[in-house]
Amino acid sequence: MTTQLDAAPALELIVLDMAGTTVRDDGVVETAFQRAAERTGVADRMPWDDALAHVRATMGQSKIDVFTHLAGGDREAAERATAAFEGAYAEIVAEQGVTEIPGAADAIQGLKDAGLRVVLTTGFAPVTRDALLDGLGWRELVDLALSPADAGRGRPAPDLVLTALLRMQTSSVAAVAVAGDTVSDVESGRRAGVGLVAGVLTGAHESAALRLAGADVVLDDVTQLRSALSERGLLPLVPSV
Template identity: 45%
Template sequence: MRTHTERQRGGESTTPIRLACLDMAGTTVADDGLVLAAFAAALDALEVESAADRERMTRYVVDTMGESKITVFRALFGDEAAAQEGNAAFESAYSGRISLTRALPGAVETFEQLRAAGLKIALTTGFSRATADALLGHLGWHGLIDLSLSPGEVGGRGRPHPDMILAAAARLAGDDPRAVAVVGDTVSDIRSGTASGATIVAGVLTGAHDRPALLEAGATQVLDQVAELPALIEEYRSPPLNLTEG
């Protein structure tokens, strides 16, 4: 449930929302801790044995959830060869567990409602293109969205940089970030959205970070789940479209 303070921005924009940019893991996809399990497998591959080092690195991963995974490994190890090895081990471990992922409640219905109302949908992720495609294939989402982007497709700069959102806006929203609604469960999602100039930058509480962290990062609203997005976008449209009935 959004607070009164969070609601106050509703209706301020005169630019119609035409594109929803949504994160995957934690926002539309439930992976039940698979990111951290895959990271633990990567630490095993890199022979990180110290309990203190593993705890410190895992905390960093939690704090930077949503960022490009190769960027995270570079920050942790400071060595390109080790970063590439760790990232490859992470992607392999996550891909091997993709069958355990599932759509979060309301995600598919949200896609359907938004597209029925004429909006475009882009999914953005910190995963590689190969892992993103495997995830989309497992979930059967290729036909439900208009675009998906990974950091490698925008020059390698993932979140908190706005590159993926801006690339999606260029292709699907007339190159106007004010016509974009961004939704994500992490601080990096929110920072990416605010940096892009998107009108709606909503946090969602089904993933890594909590309400205070999302608001501090600049979220315009915080939603309990992605299923609340159609109603939020309707608040910003004038005249409003009926996104929640029919």
Template identity: 60%
Template sequence: MIGLAVLDMAGTTVADDGLVQRAFVAAVRDVGATATDDMLDHVRRTMGESKIDVFRALLGDEERARRANAAFERAYAEHVGDCREIDGAAETIRRLRASGVRVALTTGFSELTQRQILDILGWQDLADLALTPAQAGRGRPHPDMVLTALLRLGIDDVRQVAVVGDTTSDVRAGLRAGASVVAGVLTGAHGRDELAAAGATHVLESVRELPDLLGGGRR
């Protein structure tokens, strides 16, 4: 039986109309670099991962990576009002919780940015738990946020966990955590072929399909 659903935010439950990539461009420029096509391709491929880790890989220097990460957070915050709910996401979370499934919202953003998004959407109390990489240890594709959610919410078995996200890093994190259901959704960064190749157990059009997928609680 599934007792916990770990849901990604941007691209899975929250739409930001490309704000992540725009904020990356602004952040890279802020530290005196040029946002090349190769950089933007790397950003797309690593969507869902901890933002500071992405900047470390892009810039190769810890001090510049931290400056860029701070600039990214500022740029995202300036336009956080553009964020909106992916159609049906809030109702999906309510349905899951009403059926006895605990829900954790996870992100690669900082705690401050996550909180700003939740405040904009009025989601402060929507889920049982909200987590960021810094609160769990490491970001995706590591399993830390999934396992931290399991521990904090008192789930007894990793096989009782469903993980849902729009990126290959979401899928890899779910698989590494041992979740029974690791579903990709087609409302964000990566497509059906990429999600399937990463090992997703299911590929859904939207998170709205999750309650029906879990249905009787089994795959």
């Protein structure tokens, strides 16, 4: 009997999150949010513990959307806070440097060697995204990197995933896999209708939350992704050149 898994097409495209999935966070996002909130007063309408809880729950989402909530819907204040966040994040990266999740670059190269295109996505603005790529030396490693500004809406909307599909001229959403460390990453992949959504445990959210959001598989880290795809028969039969 042919199962749905047996009938699944080989993948063509992998969409990977950045901070927490391929790039080490080590609390940098939370610290940058705190600096931005302090500098702009955007979270003054609620206790800081409540604001921080919202930041943690919405990890992976567009930063402007997170700050809009914290600012009580005041878009102008949210834009100022988002700019302050991007500035604070850049400060921290300059202070501490930027490092990959151990083995992430090799994992990305392994996926490419298997015949897959690899696109990175993030809730950061393009300037921060590009600073991370430059800091890691990943400009030539990945096929593309996208921010909400490139796609329309940030996660959990499907826009980043679908923009990656269109830019890479992928044949169908079923030929796309998504991997990320947050509920928003998982929900974005599910809403896009991709062939497989993987959660990873190197970032913001735990296994139970990722599975509840709809992850097909939860991995310790991104280095396990190629093996997980191979076990499911989802790698291309003939790697592309």
